Amino acid sequence: MRFLTNSLAKKMWLTVTAAILITILYSYFLSYLFYEKIYVENVEESLLAEGERLALEYQGGPLADDLREKIDWYNSKSETEIFIVSNPRELSACLPFEIDYQTLIGKEEREELLKGNAVQKLGYEERFDRKIMGVIIPLLDENRLQGIIYLYLPLAKISEITQGFAYLWFIAAMIFTVVSIVLGTMLVKKLTKPLLDMKDAAEHVSQGHYDVHLAIDSKDEIGQLAHAFNHMSSSIQKEDERKRDFLANVSHELRTPISYVKGYSDALMSDMVQSDEERNNYLRLIHREAGRMERLVGDLLDLSKLESNEYKLEKMPLPLAQLIEDALEKYKPFIQEKGLELHYALDPDIIINGDEGRIEQVIQNIMDNSLRYTEKGEISIRLYQIKEKCWIDIEDTGIGIPEEHLNNIKQRFYRVNKGRTRSDGGTGLGLAISEKLVKLHQGELIVLSEVNKGTTVRIMLPVLEMD
Amino acid sequence: MFKKYWFFGLILITILLSSCTEKRQPSIPEDISFAATVNIKDMTVSFVDLKKMALAEEWKMEKPYTGALILPDRDAILFYGNQLETADLYSLKEGKKIGSWETGTGIVNGKLLADKTGVALVDQDLNKIRFFNIEGKELKQIEAESNPLTILESRKAKKLFVLSFNHEKLAVIDLQTKEKTDEFITHPSAAGAWLNEESNELWIGGHGEGIEIEQDIHVYDSETGDLKKTIPAPSMPINFLEKDNHVYVLSHGSNMLYKIKESGELAASVSIAANPFEMAFAEGKLLVAGYDSNDVHILDPENLKSLKTIKVGEGPFKMVLRERMK
Structure with a gap:
C-alpha cells in the first residue's frame, strides 16, 4: 500500500481511477435497474392486457373444454407461458383445512382474485422452480372462482434481452474506462510535472545554484x-x-x-x-x-x-535646531579651512522624538560627505516643518552625483567613480548607515543632485506633537 | 373537599373497572333459534334468526376462532381455534365471555357428545382426541393418527370415528370405555363423513391427494372397514347430512349440493354458493354456508330450491345451531 501512496501522482491517479470506476459501476447498476424496471413494467402490462383479453373468452359457469383448448392453442403460439387452471385444490379452495400441498396461489392471492383483481407475480416460484414474472387473471362466475388464467415469462428470458444491453454497456464501459484512465493519467502527469520541476529546482538551489528559473506559465x-x-x-x-x-x-x-x-x-x-x-x-x-x-x-x-533588527534607539524629545547647531559647531573650522561658506536657517520650535546620538551621527555623516565633495562655494542647512514632518535640507555646491548613480548612492560601499580610492577618508558606509537610522526614526532620506552644481540631502522626520 | 370530587372519582373507578372487563357483544335472546356461522376471514360470528330467515346479530371477535359448539344449557357457546391457547366460553344472552377452557393450541374440531355430558375436542398439535366434561374439566386423551379432523359419533354403537386427514387412517373409539378399539385404512385426505347406523355404512368424503381432486364418496363398512363402493359426487365432497332416507352431500370443489338416496342413487343436485364448506338442517330447512360468497343459503330440502340467501361475515367456516325446544 505504501508503494501506491508514496507519491502525489499515484494518489491522484488512484483517486481519479477510483472515481471513474465507481461512476461506471454506479451508472451501470442504476441504468440496469431502470432498464429492467421499465422493461419489466412494460412486459407486466402487456401480460395483464393479454390475460384480460383471454379472460373475455370465459362466459361463466364451470370451465368448458373448448376454452381450455383455445388457451392451449394460444399457448402453443405465444411466447408467453399461458395455462388455465380450474382445480380448486390449486386455487387454495381447501385452504382452511391446511392441506399439505403447495398450491398455485396463496390465501391472499385467492382473496384478491375473488375480488376480481388480477395478481402480479415477480420472483422465484417454487412451482416452476425458477424466477418468473407472471400475471394471474381470475375467471369469476359471480362470486365463484371457477378458474384462473396464469400467464408468465421466465425472468431468464428477460435477462436474455437485458444481456445484449449489458454486453453493449460492458464494451462501452471498457472503452470509457480505458480512455478516461489514459486521459486521467495524462492529466495527473500534467498536474504533477510542475511540482516535480519545482522539486528539482529546489534541489538545484540548495546546492548553491541560484540561477534557476521555472518556465511554468499557468495561472493556477x-x-x-x-x-x-x-x-x-x-x-x-x-x-x-x-x-x-x-x-x-x-x-x-x-x-x-x-x-x-x-x-x-x-x-x-x-x-x-x-x-x-x-x-x-x-x-x-x-x-x-x-x-x-x-x-x-x-x-x-x-x-x-x-541590519540585525537588534538595534535599540534611546528616544527622547529633542530640540532639533539646537542639536544641528551643536553638530555644525564642530565643522566650522574645517569649513573655514576649505574656504567655504556655511549658512543655516533652523526653525527653533521643532522638537522630535529621537535618539540624540544617532541623529547627530546622521547629520555628521551627511556633513562629512558634503564637506568632502565640495571644493568651493557653500554649504547651507535648513530646518523647517511641513505638516507633521520636519525637513532637514543639507545642500552643497559640490561636484554632484550623476543621475544614473543616484539610485545606488545609498548602498554600502557604492562609489560613483569606481577608480577612486578612499584617499578622502570616507568608509563608503555613511549614507547607508544614515538611511537606516532615519528609517528607524520612521523618517525618510532623499538625495537630490545635479552634476557640478551640488547635492541636497533631505531628511524628513516626524515631529513630536506637544500637547 | 372530598365531597366535591366523590362523583368524579366514582366515574373514574367505573371507567377503570369497565376497561378491565371483556368487550360486551350484542345479546342473543334466549327464545330465538339461530344458526351461527363462525367466519374466519373477518373474525366474526353471524347469528341468523331461523324464524325470520334474517341476520340477527353479528359478534366481532378478538381472537381467530375457527369453530364453536353450544353446550347443553343452550346459552353457553364454546369457541375454539387452531392457534388459540384456550377455548373460550361465551354467554349468548349476556353477550360476554364467561370462562375459558385451558386446551392449548391445535383444537380444530369439537363435538358435543350425544349423551350431552361431555365434549370431544380434536387436537392436531397433540394428535389426540380429548374428552372434556361440560364444566371444562379434561377427562381423557386418546391417541389418534396424525392430523385428526373429522369426528363422527355412532349413538347406537356408542362409538366415535376419527378421520385422519393425511394418514389414510380411521380410528374407532369406544365412548363408554374411552379406548381406541379399532383402526381402518381409508383413502387420502379424507374429510367429512356420515354413518348409516342401519346398514353400518360409513360414507366418507375428502379433498383428494396432491393435485388429484376427490370425485367420489367412499363407502366403508363401519364394522370391518372394508370399502364397499364409491358414489360419484364431484368434486371434493366434504359435508354430509341425512334426512328422510336421503343423504345431502356438499362438494366444495364444484359448489354442488347432491341429494343422494341411501342406496347411492342420485336424487337431485344443485349448484350453490361459492366454495361451500358448511351445511346444517334447522327448522326443516337446509342451510348451506358459502365460504367465498360469504353467505348462507336456505333451501327446501325436498326440491333443493333456494328460498333465501343471507349475507354473513367473511369466510363462514363452521355453523352451529340452536333450535327451539321441542
Missing part, C-alpha cells in the same frame, strides 16, 4: 507557487551577489590601510628611516590608516547591528 495555484519560487530564487541570487560584493568591498577597503600600515611598519623595522622626522611622519601615517580601519570596522559593526 501551482503557477503561483512557481512564480513565488522564481521570485524567491532570484531574491536569494541577488542577496548572494550583494553579500559577495560586500565581502569584496570590505576586503578591498581594508586592504589599502593594511598595506599602508604594513609598508610603513616594515620601513620602520628595517631601519630604512634616516631621520626622526621621517620616522614620525611614518608613524603618523600608520596611525591615520589605523584610525581609518577603526572607523571602517566601527561603521561595519553599526551597520550589522542596524
Whole structure:
C-alpha cells in the first residue's frame, strides 16, 4: 500500500481511477435497474392486457373444454407461458383445512382474485422452480372462482434481452474506462510535472545554484507557487551577489590601510628611516590608516547591528535646531579651512522624538560627505516643518552625483567613480548607515543632485506633537 | 373537599373497572333459534334468526376462532381455534365471555357428545382426541393418527370415528370405555363423513391427494372397514347430512349440493354458493354456508330450491345451531 501512496501522482491517479470506476459501476447498476424496471413494467402490462383479453373468452359457469383448448392453442403460439387452471385444490379452495400441498396461489392471492383483481407475480416460484414474472387473471362466475388464467415469462428470458444491453454497456464501459484512465493519467502527469520541476529546482538551489528559473506559465495555484519560487530564487541570487560584493568591498577597503600600515611598519623595522622626522611622519601615517580601519570596522559593526533588527534607539524629545547647531559647531573650522561658506536657517520650535546620538551621527555623516565633495562655494542647512514632518535640507555646491548613480548612492560601499580610492577618508558606509537610522526614526532620506552644481540631502522626520 | 370530587372519582373507578372487563357483544335472546356461522376471514360470528330467515346479530371477535359448539344449557357457546391457547366460553344472552377452557393450541374440531355430558375436542398439535366434561374439566386423551379432523359419533354403537386427514387412517373409539378399539385404512385426505347406523355404512368424503381432486364418496363398512363402493359426487365432497332416507352431500370443489338416496342413487343436485364448506338442517330447512360468497343459503330440502340467501361475515367456516325446544 505504501508503494501506491508514496507519491502525489499515484494518489491522484488512484483517486481519479477510483472515481471513474465507481461512476461506471454506479451508472451501470442504476441504468440496469431502470432498464429492467421499465422493461419489466412494460412486459407486466402487456401480460395483464393479454390475460384480460383471454379472460373475455370465459362466459361463466364451470370451465368448458373448448376454452381450455383455445388457451392451449394460444399457448402453443405465444411466447408467453399461458395455462388455465380450474382445480380448486390449486386455487387454495381447501385452504382452511391446511392441506399439505403447495398450491398455485396463496390465501391472499385467492382473496384478491375473488375480488376480481388480477395478481402480479415477480420472483422465484417454487412451482416452476425458477424466477418468473407472471400475471394471474381470475375467471369469476359471480362470486365463484371457477378458474384462473396464469400467464408468465421466465425472468431468464428477460435477462436474455437485458444481456445484449449489458454486453453493449460492458464494451462501452471498457472503452470509457480505458480512455478516461489514459486521459486521467495524462492529466495527473500534467498536474504533477510542475511540482516535480519545482522539486528539482529546489534541489538545484540548495546546492548553491541560484540561477534557476521555472518556465511554468499557468495561472493556477501551482503557477503561483512557481512564480513565488522564481521570485524567491532570484531574491536569494541577488542577496548572494550583494553579500559577495560586500565581502569584496570590505576586503578591498581594508586592504589599502593594511598595506599602508604594513609598508610603513616594515620601513620602520628595517631601519630604512634616516631621520626622526621621517620616522614620525611614518608613524603618523600608520596611525591615520589605523584610525581609518577603526572607523571602517566601527561603521561595519553599526551597520550589522542596524541590519540585525537588534538595534535599540534611546528616544527622547529633542530640540532639533539646537542639536544641528551643536553638530555644525564642530565643522566650522574645517569649513573655514576649505574656504567655504556655511549658512543655516533652523526653525527653533521643532522638537522630535529621537535618539540624540544617532541623529547627530546622521547629520555628521551627511556633513562629512558634503564637506568632502565640495571644493568651493557653500554649504547651507535648513530646518523647517511641513505638516507633521520636519525637513532637514543639507545642500552643497559640490561636484554632484550623476543621475544614473543616484539610485545606488545609498548602498554600502557604492562609489560613483569606481577608480577612486578612499584617499578622502570616507568608509563608503555613511549614507547607508544614515538611511537606516532615519528609517528607524520612521523618517525618510532623499538625495537630490545635479552634476557640478551640488547635492541636497533631505531628511524628513516626524515631529513630536506637544500637547 | 372530598365531597366535591366523590362523583368524579366514582366515574373514574367505573371507567377503570369497565376497561378491565371483556368487550360486551350484542345479546342473543334466549327464545330465538339461530344458526351461527363462525367466519374466519373477518373474525366474526353471524347469528341468523331461523324464524325470520334474517341476520340477527353479528359478534366481532378478538381472537381467530375457527369453530364453536353450544353446550347443553343452550346459552353457553364454546369457541375454539387452531392457534388459540384456550377455548373460550361465551354467554349468548349476556353477550360476554364467561370462562375459558385451558386446551392449548391445535383444537380444530369439537363435538358435543350425544349423551350431552361431555365434549370431544380434536387436537392436531397433540394428535389426540380429548374428552372434556361440560364444566371444562379434561377427562381423557386418546391417541389418534396424525392430523385428526373429522369426528363422527355412532349413538347406537356408542362409538366415535376419527378421520385422519393425511394418514389414510380411521380410528374407532369406544365412548363408554374411552379406548381406541379399532383402526381402518381409508383413502387420502379424507374429510367429512356420515354413518348409516342401519346398514353400518360409513360414507366418507375428502379433498383428494396432491393435485388429484376427490370425485367420489367412499363407502366403508363401519364394522370391518372394508370399502364397499364409491358414489360419484364431484368434486371434493366434504359435508354430509341425512334426512328422510336421503343423504345431502356438499362438494366444495364444484359448489354442488347432491341429494343422494341411501342406496347411492342420485336424487337431485344443485349448484350453490361459492366454495361451500358448511351445511346444517334447522327448522326443516337446509342451510348451506358459502365460504367465498360469504353467505348462507336456505333451501327446501325436498326440491333443493333456494328460498333465501343471507349475507354473513367473511369466510363462514363452521355453523352451529340452536333450535327451539321441542
